[in-house]
Structure formats: structure tokens, C-alpha cells
Amino acid sequence: MTRDGSGQARPLLLKGARIVDGRGVRHERADVLVSGEQIAAIEPNLEVDGAVVWPVGGRTLTPGLMNAHAHICLDPGPDPERILRHEVPAETAIRAASRLQQTLAAGVTTIRDVGGAAGVDIALASLVERREIAGPRMLAAGRVITMTGGHGYWFGVEADGPDAVRHAVRGQIKAGATTIKVMATGGMMTPGQAAGAPQLTVDEMAVAVDEAHKAGRIVAAHAESAAGARNAVLAGVDSVEHGHGIDEEVVSLMLERGTALVPTILSDRAIVEAAPEAGIPDFVVEKCRALAPSLERTLRLAIERGVPIAAGNDGGAPLVPIGDIVGELELYVVHGMTAQEALAAATTATAALFGMSQLGLLEVGYVADLLVVDGDPLADIGSLRGPRAVIARGVPVHADHLESPPG
Ligand SMILES: [Zn+2]
Numbered sequence: 293m294t295r296d297g298s299g300q301a302r303p304l305l306l307k308g309a310r311i312v313d314g315r316g317v318r319h320e321r322a323d324v325l326v327s328g329e330q331i332a333a334i335e336p337n338l339e340v341d342g343a344v345v346w347p348v349g350g351r352t353l354t355p356g357l358m359n360a361h362a363h364i365c366l367d368p369g370p371d372p373e374r375i376l377r378h379e380v381p382a383e384t385a386i387r388a389a390s391r392l393q394q395t396l397a398a399g400v401t402t403i404r405d406v407g408g409a410a411g412v413d414i415a416l417a418s419l420v421e422r423r424e425i426a427g428p429r430m431l432a433a434g435r436v437i438t439m440t441g442g443h444g445y446w447f448g449v450e451a452d453g454p455d456a457v458r459h460a461v462r463g464q465i466k467a468g469a470t471t472i473k474v475m476a477t478g479g480m481m482t483p484g485q486a487a488g489a490p491q492l493t494v495d496e497m498a499v500a501v502d503e504a505h506k507a508g509r510i511v512a513a514h515a516e517s518a519a520g521a522r523n524a525v526l527a528g529v530d531s532v533e534h535g536h537g538i539d540e541e542v543v544s545l546m547l548e549r550g551t552a553l554v555p556t557i558l559s560d561r562a563i564v565e566a567a568p569e570a571g572i573p574d575f576v577v578e579k580c581r582a583l584a585p586s587l588e589r590t591l592r593l594a595i596e597r598g599v600p601i602a603a604g605n606d607g608g609a610p611l612v613p614i615g616d617i618v619g620e621l622e623l624y625v626v627h628g629m630t631a632q633e634a635l636a637a638a639t640t641a642t643a644a645l646f647g648m649s650q651l652g653l654l655e656v657g658y659v660a661d662l663l664v665v666d667g668d669p670l671a672d673i674g675s676l677r678g679p680r681a682v683i684a685r686g687v688p689v690h691a692d693h694l695e696s697p698p699g
Contacts, residue, residue: 293328293660293686294344303327304688305340306662308349312670313654314636324353326660329686334656346681346691348664354635354676355652356401356428356661356684358642360554361512361533361604362614364388364395364416364430365409365447370571370610373481376447381410388412391614392420392427395607397690398615399679401661402642402651404431404604406473406512406533409447414468426689431646433512434469437461437500442491443479443514454499457492461503472504474529476513477520480563480579481609487579488517488536497527510645512554516583518542525551531602531645535594537586543597552600552645555591557627558620559606560584572610588627595628602645603638618677631673660686 293301304326311319311334323338324331365384366372376384395403405413417430436448437460451460461472474497478485492500497513504511505528513524516536524532525545531552532538538546538553546553563580566572594601603621607614621634629637643652650659662683667675681691 293326294688301328303332303340303343304683304686305338305343305345306348306353306664307345308347309351309353309664311353311654312635312668313355314632314640314652316632317670318654321349324654324662326662326683326686329659331654331656331658331660334654351680352665352667352669352675353654354663354665354669355639355654356663356682357399357603357617357638357676358402358646358652359395359400359604359607359614359617359638360404360531360602360642360645361406361556361606362403363407363606363608364391364403364405364614365412366608368608368611368613370566371573372608372610376409381412384409385412385415388416389425389427392416392425394613395615396426396428396682396684398613399663399676399682400428400615400617401682401684402429402646402648403614404433404471404512404646406433406471406514407436407444407448408432408434411467417470418468428684431471432469433471433473434464434467436473436475436514437464437492438475439491439496441485443475443477443482443485445482448475451496454495457496458499458503461500465503465507465509470509472500472509472511474500474511474513474524476515476524477517479514479516480576480583483573483575487583488520490517490520490523492523494523494527497524497529501528510647525549533604534587535590536583538590538593540593543593543599546599547597550600552602552641553590553594554602554604555587555594555624556604556606556609556620557587557591557623558616559609559612560587561623562609562611566611570611576610591624591627595624600641600644601637602642603634618674621673621676625673631670634673635669635676664691
């Protein structure tokens with residue numbers, strides 16, 4: 293849908309695209325009609341009176357990408373924690389809103405924020421939903437739920453024991469959270485704790501899952517060791533985030549229970565490869581260097597064994613913008629996925645985790661979250677980077693370069 297000079301809504305007709313999604317090449321050449329928020333038709337040689345026509349012959353149309361692990365309140369510079377601790381909520385909100393625009397322009401049309409501050413993520417999610425600001429649709433966790441002194445305690449809610457965790461989850465849902473995040477282990481970004489040491493117990497996380505599921509919310513658990521991931525899976529969480537050191541036993545449990553993995557391997561890579569003068573705090577670099585190889589092993593094992601993998605890059609962590617989900621997908625390919633599987637990880641697999649059945653495929657009736665890209669993402673997943681055009685909920689977000697021939 294676009295609007296003409298008089299503000300009249302007009303359907304959008306994309307002519308002659310190659311149509312590709314996580315199920316492969318759907319059409320070698322077809323026209324796609326976008327009407328309202330939806331894909332209204334996909335057929336060869338469509339003619340529609342009054343439609344705005346975009347010639348996209350020689351280019352590829354894919355679904356908008358999804359990022360299942362992001363932090364819109366964090367500045368993706370070398371030391372996000374220091375900035376968040378020193379800014380006031382108004383600054384956090386304004387900076388986060390501009391990150392949302394950048395994320396959308398990069399082709400990411402849905403994100404799950406798994407830890408915000410001062411209610412900013414929740415407020416932005418509803419502003420986007422109401423179309424008051426531009427951005428990807430958002431699931432927002434609000435404040436993370438962690439044990440006293442646990443990972444992220446300085447911007448989360450500290451809760452000890454099942455009753456306190458139940459209270460904390462209810463509090464975030466009351467505040468408007470549309471997903472819940474719990475900390476199953478320590479983390480790299482919190483000083484003075486071992487990243488993989490178990491934190492919330494199985495009983496505590498099981499209560500969080502119970503409360504969240506009653507309210508129709510999914511639960512993500514941060515876990516950087518096999519022991520922590522095992523606790524989270526036993527508690528019934530919907531996804532394990534990171535998952536360093538996950539072994540055969542945990543993989544079997546995840547397969548049994550349908551638990552998804554959100555690897556965020558780009559974040560480890562960015563920290564490990566950063567120059568010493570980049571300014572990432574030493575304790576973060578040290579913990580990450582020690583743990584990064586164990587996440588690579590997890591990813592290879594999970595791919596091999598068919599664990600559902602939803603793409604998330606931990607955008608907002610040092611040197612990782614939320615919009616760079618393609619960098620994450622490239623690493624999935626390095627570690628054993630096909631490009632088509634990687635595309636599915638950032639579309640259908642994430643939509644399945646979120647329970648958003650109208651997203652992730654290029655089919656009639658699906659929400660029109662679309663990218664126009666040059667090249668063939670099934671041959672090179674990197675060709676999803678820097679899309680020519682982005683359409684979100686039926687509305688073109690940017691379409692700067694469509695007049696030039698496919699590059
Ligand atoms: Zn994170």
C-alpha cells in the first residue's frame with residue numbers, strides 16, 4: 293500500500309520479481325500485489341487499476357528478516373553498559389527510536405527485544421504498532437528477570453524464589469511486556485561473575501514460564517553453559533539464548549521439547565575479533581575469548597541434529613547493530629547451514645517461535661513485510677545485506693535505488 297499526493301491509499305504492484313523465501317524459489321518470475329498490510333496476489337502478468345507499479349525484474353523479493361535477540365536500548369559501541377548507565381531515559385528513548393529506523397532500513401522488519409530499560413522498549417513497541425514511529429514490529433521483554441546480583445541485575449528485576457519470580461513476571465506483563473526474559477546463568481557483560489555459572493533455578497524459571505504462558509507470552513532464557521541451558525529447557529522455556537557448551541544431552545532435551553536455540557554468534561565473533569584499542573572492557577573480552585569456541589561447537593551440533601534455530605544477533609552488544617542479522621546468518625552458513633536454511637532461520641523459524649503465523653513467507657494472505665534485493669540469497673546469503681527496498685506492513689520504507697539496473 294502506498295499513498296498518492298491526495299493521501300489516498302493505493303495498492304502496490306511489484307512487477308517481474310524472482311520470489312524466494314525460506315522454502316526456496318517460489319516463483320522464477322511473478323508479480324506481487326500488496327494491498328493494505330497484506331500480500332493480496334502473486335501471479336504472472338498482473339494488471340491492477342490504480343496500483344503504484346514498481347518494476348523489480350532481475351531482482352529478488354524475500355520476506356523481511358527477523359531478529360530474535362536484540363536490545364534496542366543499548367548503544368552498539370564498544371561499551372553499551374557504560375552509556376546506558378550514564379544516560380537519562382529520554383536519551384535512551386530518542387537514541388533507541390533512531391536505531392529502530394536504521395534497523396528497518398537494513399531489512400529487519402521484526403525484532404524481539406530481550407532486555408530494555410526504563411520501559412523504553414515497551415513504549416517503542418506500541419508506538420511502532422500504532423504507526424506513530426517507523427520501526428520493525430517488536431516483541432518487548434521490558435526488564436530482564438534475574439537473581440539478586442545476577443546477570444543484568446543493574447537494569448533488570450532481581451527476584452529470588454518462585455514467589456518473587458512470579459511477582460516479577462506479573463510486574464513486567466503489567467508494564468506491557470509482550471515476551472519474558474530470564475537469566476539461567478551469569479553473563480559476559482556483567483563484571484565479577486562467571487558467565488556460565490547457573491543462576492535462576494529450574495523451579496524459579498518454571499514459575500516464570502507458567503506465568504508467561506498463561507498470558508500468552510513466550511520465554512527466552514539467557515544461558516552460557518550446558519548446565520544453565522539444561523535448567524532452562526527443563527523449566528520449559530521457549531528458547532535458549534546463546535547456549536555455549538550445549539552438549540548431546542541438552543540437544544536431545546531440546547528436540548524432545550521443541551525448544552529453539554537463538555545462537556547470537558555474531559556478538560561473540562565481534563568481541564573476539566575487535567582490536568584491543570576498540571575500547572571493549574577487558575573483562576568482557578577475556579570471558580568471550582574463553583567461551584566463544586564452545587558456542588561454535590553448540591551451533592554445529594544444533595545444526596547437525598536439527599534443533600530449531602531462530603536467528604538472533606544480540607544487537608546492542610558491543611559492535612553489533614540490530615540491523616546486521618545477515619552477519620549472523622553468514623556464520624550459520626559457515627557452521628553448516630545451507631543459505632536456504634539460514635534464510636528460514638531469520639523468517640519462518642523465528643515466526644514459529646514467536647507464534648506469528650502470518651509472517652515469514654511470501655504467500656497470499658501473509659503480511660507484506662518484503663525486501664527487494666540484488667543477487668541470489670540462496671547462493672549467497674550475504675546478498676540480503678543492504679536491500680534495495682524495504683516494505684513493512686504493506687508500506688514502502690525506503691526504495692532509493694530501484695531506478696538503477698540490478699547490480
Ligand atoms: Zn542479549
